[in-house]
Amino acid sequence: MENYNRPREACGVFGVYGVDEELASTITYFGLFALQHRGQESAGIVVNTNGKLHGHTGMGLAGEVFTPEILRNLKGNSAIGHVRYSTTGSSNAKNAQPILVDYARGQLAIGHNGNLVNARALRDELEASGSIFQTTTDSETIIHLLARPCYGDFSDVLTKTLRRLRGAFSLTMLTPDSMIGARDPQGFRPLAIGKLGDGYVLASETCAFDLVGAEFIREVEPGEIVIINEKGINSHFFRKDRKKALCIFEYIYFSRPDSIFDGKTCHVVRRELGRQLAKEHPVDADIVIAVPDSGNSATLGFSQESGIPFEFGFIRNHYVGRTFISPTQVERDMKVKVKLNVLPDVVRDKRVVIVDDSIIRGTTTLSRIVELKKAGAKEVHVRISCPPTKCPCFYGVDFPTSERLIAANHSVEEITAFLDADSLGYLSMNGMLKACGGKDFCMACYDGNYPVPFEEQVVKNALE
Amino acid sequence: MENYNRPREACGVFGVYGVDEELASTITYFGLFALQHRGQESAGIVVNTNGKLHGHTGMGLAGEVFTPEILRNLKGNSAIGHVRYSTTGSSNAKNAQPILVDYARGQLAIGHNGNLVNARALRDELEASGSIFQTTTDSETIIHLLARPCYGDFSDVLTKTLRRLRGAFSLTMLTPDSMIGARDPQGFRPLAIGKLGDGYVLASETCAFDLVGAEFIREVEPGEIVIINEKGINSHFFRKDRKKALCIFEYIYFSRPDSIFDGKTCHVVRRELGRQLAKEHPVDADIVIAVPDSGNSATLGFSQESGIPFEFGFIRNHYVGRTFISPTQVERDMKVKVKLNVLPDVVRDKRVVIVDDSIIRGTTTLSRIVELKKAGAKEVHVRISCPPTKCPCFYGVDFPTSERLIAANHSVEEITAFLDADSLGYLSMNGMLKACGGKDFCMACYDGNYPVPFEEQVVKNALE
Amino acid sequence: MENYNRPREACGVFGVYGVDEELASTITYFGLFALQHRGQESAGIVVNTNGKLHGHTGMGLAGEVFTPEILRNLKGNSAIGHVRYSTTGSSNAKNAQPILVDYARGQLAIGHNGNLVNARALRDELEASGSIFQTTTDSETIIHLLARPCYGDFSDVLTKTLRRLRGAFSLTMLTPDSMIGARDPQGFRPLAIGKLGDGYVLASETCAFDLVGAEFIREVEPGEIVIINEKGINSHFFRKDRKKALCIFEYIYFSRPDSIFDGKTCHVVRRELGRQLAKEHPVDADIVIAVPDSGNSATLGFSQESGIPFEFGFIRNHYVGRTFISPTQVERDMKVKVKLNVLPDVVRDKRVVIVDDSIIRGTTTLSRIVELKKAGAKEVHVRISCPPTKCPCFYGVDFPTSERLIAANHSVEEITAFLDADSLGYLSMNGMLKACGGKDFCMACYDGNYPVPFEEQVVKNALE
């Protein structure tokens, strides 16, 4: 799956509490580095220095935003961090998270992954009662709600606040004495708890634990609030009555292959998706190749199940993130080749199966097939490790609107014709569920069954 | 008056409404450039592009924060701008102004010059009712108050809000349809109105009008709100019953010599201060020299009145703003010389009068006298164009606390001895008032009579 | 093969002549982008604008050094470019190439890949006759020689100059009317010619042709000079009597898998190296995994030959190039994990074969094996797709000195023990040659037979 006209994840969150030697910000920096694939637009860290929260945010990758000198100035035993790709809110420095505020109870920092679907209504209500908004993120709404005057301690307020939110939110929060994690009742986005020495870590994905040397304990449950402070971990549920709706696209594409989500390693699930795909859509071919790196796991499974030899047919340029491509003709022509180059010696005169994890508009897949045929491939068979992507996502994935999703308006036959493919096979809903080994998923992008109703405004934003 | 251990002004504000060709941001850029002496820490512009406000802020001089490309992206017919030196709030990017927010009535941008003295109380009250604060500036408080739910139109809300503020505030505001100027009831900080073609401009100082080619109309009156929109200028007073307390230090030092404040050009006032000083503290000397450039005007007046020839005894390095000086011994020795160099041929064997506009800690003046004597000056007589600076300012001037103000704890005789000066003369209160030609001044830094009571918190902050 | 304590290639060169629309610099930019893996320290382009050469160089990746605005200012129909990793000369801006000079015949720009082994002697000779050196690169020597007064035309001078050079050099040159390519008589480093529309391109590797849409024609032959100008391509040999000594490490590791070198695609050669390795060192195991991405091709071959299933056992972090790692303990521990993370679900309770392309000091391989065993691997068998690396390279590969090459001083048994591997197998010399399908190689790093004698100075530099 590649950058151009493809979905991108909204954000990654990380937090650490109770580590020695004031290394919380350095650990968070590495945590963000492991989560970098979830957001490359901005990065930020807020640290607790002797009870006072302060931080640094900036546009770009974590490795660009944070210098050794900046990290040295962020000393402390607890910290939270955030990497962001904007799905709501425009792309500017003010929207970088964590958001750090002062309010009646003191200081509070928050990092948010996911999209709220009642943000506009909440914002209208808050503005009507006097709130001002300095960012265009729906995350700021959460803080305003938390700051509403309210009887009860912080835990009560948090419970009440989170009950008012609709949609997807995996949150890390930092206060002068605690780190808090919380996850929406459907559990759209992942959030995991780990142990690091005497302290604790929170992260969107477990791959961040591996890097910082933490041990994965468990995931934060949908509807759960976890408060970590000097009394240890304290957990309660702000809502338990909702049906789970884990984003199945985390398995299909988002999460790193080495992350564990809902108890299973994504690589293993993807390999199984590939096996299932080979069962459902067998083909007589010479080699099967991946669209690297996101298609690697499913391609391997397809090869194992089908017995068709696995091959490397595309070579990836690892420096692609740093290239600008402006719209002169010569550069447009290079656009698709700049990331992947075909290996003609591998595909020439071969019947090739290419396994990928989605077709969004179809134009990128088309270009790839054109390149393969130019390189001499005799046949090109496309296999997709999930059902056709037909509907936009309102819970945090940057899919385009239906108008631009080719599968929303075209049959598989029409898409096959458009792609000039020799055959095209999508994994079935059942096949996908079987491979993913569960039933608690949000699959709205495939079947249009949105588990949480959303405001008209959310649809309108998506159309813009 | 120089950078090291001397007071620095808090901020400069600028605004323009109704100019053609979408040049509002370019005009604001030049306006900020003319006001740059009022704040070099950060700069920002918010522009109205077809009813939508957006902007850019950054750390540094206006000429560093704004590139031609950034200005091109800020197209519009109206804009406000701000240059800042932090007197409240720490020195960081989040505190750069104008502050731009969304609230119940839509978008609002605000730029603030001056310090509120009841900001902590207001902030506590606002937080108690649910407000969150994302900056550490007292200016954010004003926006929160403006956003409180309230019957009435914007003008009513503004009136009510400004009545709640205590202290110094000269404000420019921008909404999707108007530009607003307002000044506190005492009129501590300046704010002037000008005409530019069919449009209007607001600025902290009239020197900004000269640069952008606007015509000075009048000052915004203390307690006045000026609303400029397509109906023209509309003015009303939110408070008229307060005694004026114009900051007399704007005359003594702050404002540029070519700015008109309270009807008088600062250069002319300063020249008169120098004349008065010569009358009060005559001296038998060969030459009179200025501490350039701030002392130039008073020195000229002193020379004219006394008949002692004016001379250039110090040469100023114009690149000083760009030099770092770190604390190795060799560099500490250069610290005072890096800005001004003595002309030995001018002062050798001469009885020299040196005119300056203040003595804060005394160390800088002492270094200057040492340099003059090393260069061969036979006598050095110090003349200060205002009374001894004895008390801190809580209305926006970054004077140090009393502990570090030499005149707060020492007699003129003691200061003379400390400076090893042959004589020292301060202008009297009456002499100063006479030269400034008015009586509506805040002179708290000289006499400790603070025209507006302030919170304990304000004093505490100043002590930090 | 990874960044830490592993060899890195010196440079990549690119050139284009005779393209329309003044796009030579843009095409060169993309060419450098495709060659970026050959040098990330600095990048540069010199363009011919209406007969006048000018250029831009800078530290960093091509995508960082060149902005759209800079490229727009480099208009022309011909250009050469260079990416550099310093093997000789220190790492600073002055050493960035192409070098552009004025001399008696006018302007000349040069880009160089490879190391000269008689640079010191030539430099001494040149200095003795009056040359001054402004860089610390051996490439500057070539220009000085070219500028020596000499009867004959440029082609003659070039021939005479290149005859005096010893060692590795693949050169692109630009003059006001021509583009020139040349390659040392042994052909250590690659250099290829392509056709782009009516014009020509030169590149270190053919993968650059694929990206810019050029057609690969042939390689520049060892000892050949190719002059491209409005008369077309003109070729002659400055030396034909030398035995070829192509760097076999280009096949093993350096070149991108999709590049064609000596007539063969590197991926295909590497796959064959893996097959050969499986034949020589069979093992009873459950899975074979690659060290991605450099080990991918050989691993696939190993799997195909041995029948042991190919698996993904390591996940690579694609943002690693942008991370700083400073030497606190916590960060040192992350150093090896920051690039690759083990997939425990894949290796747990498995007998694992890991295929890599070299062991330099052994410490990185050791860390990998430790990680695999921590993740539950029952056995770890290491297979290396080339013979033991025993000797430093003086022709442009940044191998460490023998003291730090583990295979220089230890037997395979000792290395196996050091790595705590269950078995270790290196490919034999014959096996390597068989897979590479030729005999015209420099294999000095494996057998110490240096095809071109080198100065004592070269050894001394390598030891520093």
Next chain:
Amino acid sequence: MENYNRPREACGVFGVYGVDEELASTITYFGLFALQHRGQESAGIVVNTNGKLHGHTGMGLAGEVFTPEILRNLKGNSAIGHVRYSTTGSSNAKNAQPILVDYARGQLAIGHNGNLVNARALRDELEASGSIFQTTTDSETIIHLLARPCYGDFSDVLTKTLRRLRGAFSLTMLTPDSMIGARDPQGFRPLAIGKLGDGYVLASETCAFDLVGAEFIREVEPGEIVIINEKGINSHFFRKDRKKALCIFEYIYFSRPDSIFDGKTCHVVRRELGRQLAKEHPVDADIVIAVPDSGNSATLGFSQESGIPFEFGFIRNHYVGRTFISPTQVERDMKVKVKLNVLPDVVRDKRVVIVDDSIIRGTTTLSRIVELKKAGAKEVHVRISCPPTKCPCFYGVDFPTSERLIAANHSVEEITAFLDADSLGYLSMNGMLKACGGKDFCMACYDGNYPVPFEEQVVKNALE
């Protein structure tokens, strides 16, 4: 005298030898800071660290090019530095000085102030014998000549080399064991020697000595070479038979007022120029004002001699160096006002004398007079503290060509009419010489008598 269409000095040089505590680069940094007015385009320092020369150069002011960290990496007891405004050679990073090279005798760094008038001929000769040029500066020529093979020690070579140069050159050089200063036989550009502790300093102007705490000893004599090393100072003359031709424009405008040149402080000379001007061109007026800061000294002299009161009529914006002005109409209008603003209260209804140090094209002076009259000045009398500038300079001053020098083609009456001035008076040649108190001057820009013949090429360059 101001930046727009006015002459600008080429360069400033500085050097220090034999200071303790490895502070040579810090001292040089401050030396450059004091000389910053002589060149703002680039800055550089080369330091001797234990016998090895290395350095750092960059575009911009010294305070921008050097950070504390960079200076820390330039440890040593000797160093030379350079600030540059390009008069020859284009404006780019490669041309920044000091130039540091390796050649047969080892390392050599050189900083050059002045223009050679036989650079093209030397360059042709050098290129003919094989030299390559990597910069477009004439300074590089000097190094090439120094590097020519030659019997004798460095001192002999230097003598022979300098004898071949024609034109203006004040040089500082650094070798692993010495610092060298040299000045052309006519002494066009200044160069002074100072004592700092046990060590020595060299500088273009003595104001640099004041800042670093050095004691001014004497000027380097025209035609003199000064070699400073552990044996102390050694001096000899490479040429003694030339008539001195000190650039009189150093007195008129270039040098800082506090610098001593040819035994006299520039401020004192300028004040005398003003006195002389008042004698030659008396006028009945109310006030005399300066064009700050360059006209200050002459204006004071004019006031003292004439008895017409000195006043401040223009206020200077000290941040002007940091402003970009792009060519939209609104900005063009601001161009002249952005640096200086008129004080209407000072000039209204007054007969004003304005003293300046030159009229180049006349357009800036015209704008100033327009501004003064708009501000209400009744009469404006222009007095210039030197004769009409009629001829270009080929020795290092960036005057435009005759075509654009208004006085080259127009009589004083015509210029008066062009300026719409009420009167215009230039100081006479004799008056200027009298004030400058000598006869050893180059006054070619006034009388066209060029003391050193120049190549056609030099004229051609000036015309470009």
